[in-house]
Amino acid sequence: MRQLTLDIGANQPQTLDSFVAGQNAELAQLMQQFAARNARERFAYLWGEAAAGKSHLLHALASGERTRYIDGANTGVDAFLAFLYTPEIELYLLDDCDRLSPELQIEAFNLFNQIRDNGGYLVSTGAAPPALLPVREDLRTRMGWGLIYQVHGLTDDEKIAALTQAAQLRGLTLSPGVLPYLITHFRRDMRSLSAMLDALDGYSLETQRPITLPLLRELLQLERDINTTSQA
Secondary structure, three states: OOHHHOOOOOOOOOOOOOOOOOHHHHHHHHHHHHHHOOOOOOEEEEEOOOOOOOOHHHHHHOOOOEEEEOOOOOOOOOOOHHHHHOOOEEEEEEEEEHOOOHHHOOOOOHHHHHHHHHOOEEEEEEEEOOOHHHOOHHHHHOOOOOOEEOOOOOOHHHHHHHHHHHHHHHHEEOOOHHHHHHHHHHOOOOHHHHHHHHHHHHHHHOOOOOEEEHHHHHHHHHHHHHHHHHHO
């Protein structure tokens, strides 16, 4: 059981197919085009609130060949290397532009120019539209190249619908109230919620008990206890 709860929220493959589109159907289709390298535009900028799915889309695209994921929040010694233009890379994925350091903003500016001049694609993300980003004006202008999309987070009803469908595909029977309680008492991003659904399935099998509200509360408490112990 301890291993089961420790695995909640563990890294799981993020794919374009596992992205729950909600209000983002047009954006999901566009990302498929970038994955296939047949998008009409070579640049796209995605913005939205935390956990809306921006990083999910970039990590999904990064699983393809000839791609490079760039973490805008990275301040390590290798951060500058990620911005070096490489002809073999066809698709660059720049995440969290609003967290770029002043030095890396210069590198990002140069990368935009090199991709434009030499070919390739770039999808970047940030917490706000380019005009509102706390970055250099010349970089802000380049983030406005191409297409700009707001990534809309799922509503609670959309999350419940997606989790209900996932449960049905797994052949799980959930008691009424389980999913509404889950989305209000656990991490709210779909990746974590899906991981908890997997954990509930495993815990139900392990304890030979149906998936009910008491079982969910018990599992959530076990997960909190283990997290508290691991942080002590």
